[in-house]
Amino acid sequence: MSQKILIADDEPNILISLEFLMKREGYEVLLARDGQEALDVMARERPDLVLLDVMMPVKTGFDVCHEVRASESLRHVPILMLTAKGRETDVAKGLALGADAYMTKPFSTRELVQKVQELLGGPRAESGA
Secondary structure (H helix, E strand, O other), X not given: OOOEXXXXXXXXXXXXXXXXXXXXXXXXXXXXXXXXXXXXXXXXXXXXXXXXXXXXXXXXXXXXXXXXXXXXXXXXXXXXXXXOOOOHHHHHHHHHOOOOEEEXXXXXXXXXXXHHHHHOOOXXXXXXX
């Protein structure tokens, strides 16, 4: 069974390109367009990893990260924050709230795929229960 990745971003072009990239890598992809939708999808679908934008409507990526880490059932889900907010204070805040990794936009798709594989425990072929 393929691993599920939730992509949470309010920018349609980024959602489309990341969805294409992750599907091409063999992952099942879930989408959310704001922070609250991301939390709802996580509670329902239990993704294996979340690609989380910081600046989103309703709830920010920081809010989502904080709530996920406070949740008994979701706190184990790796979170990779993707954002245009690249100041050191933003990175430090994301990591302090429990993000597993932080990448700033624009990012290399190759580096993103490598980071996703790393957070999921290696290349897809090695994933198994």
